Amino acid sequence: MEKRILTTKFKKPRTTKEQKRRNRKGSLSYRKKNYAICVITQVDPRFTALEWKEILLGMGIQPRKTKIQGRILHFAMYNNEQQQQVDNMLDPNRIFTTQHYGQLHFQQQRPHPNYLTITSSSTYQTMTRYSNRDQINKRRH
Numbered sequence: 001m002e003k004r005i006l007t008t009k010f011k012k013p014r015t016t017k018e019q020k021r022r023n024r025k026g027s028l029s030y031r032k033k034n035y036a037i038c039v040i041t042q043v044d045p046r047f048t049a050l051e052w053k054e055i056l057l058g059m060g061i062q063p064r065k066t067k068i069q070g071r072i073l074h075f076a077m078y079n080n081e082q083q084q085q086v087d088n089m090l091d092p093n094r095i096f097t098t099q100h101y102g103q104l105h106f107q108q109q110r111p112h113p114n115y116l117t118i119t120s121s122s123t124y125q126t127m128t129r130y131s132n133r134d135q136i137n138k139r140r141h
Contacts, residue, residue, distance in 0.1 A: 034065045035076045039086050043073045043096040051104070052096065061086055 003016055014022070043052060049066075052073060056063060063075035073096065077083040094100065 035074060037077045037080060037083050038074050039063075039077060039083055039090070041073050041090055041092055041096060042071055043068065044098050044101045045071055046101050047096060055095070059089060061089070 049068065052068075053066065056066075056075070061075075064078050065076040067074050077086065
């Protein structure tokens with residue numbers, strides 16, 4: 001015998017199977033409404049979710065929901081006016097491109113002032129070590 005869930009006094013109680021179906025239908029329709037007003041743009045695949053969310057918030061864009069599928073970024077808006085403003089703000093040739101990714105990561109990872117001298121000396125040392133090993137190996141053969 002199936003357990004019945006009492007909803008109100010006047011309606012017959014639902015079975016657990018009926019209740020699950022009702023919940024599934026409700027959540028599916030709610031998810032469809034989330035992306036009814038949506039802005040779609042292409043993204044360089046190296047951008048992480050945290051990075052593009054920070055960029056959007058920095059531009060003053062607060063999306064309702066965001067998701068990424070492959071190289072395409074979808075973000076849902078609350079109303080049509082907001083969608084039009086965001087469409088005007090986002091230039092697909094400037095934002096979330098490979099050049100944009102390079103600019104962001106170059107700004108974040110400034111090299112140490114002595115970076116060139118450190119790497120050049122360590123490279124020289126490693127080259128001399130390997131060249132010495134090669135010379136030793138050549139003498140053995």
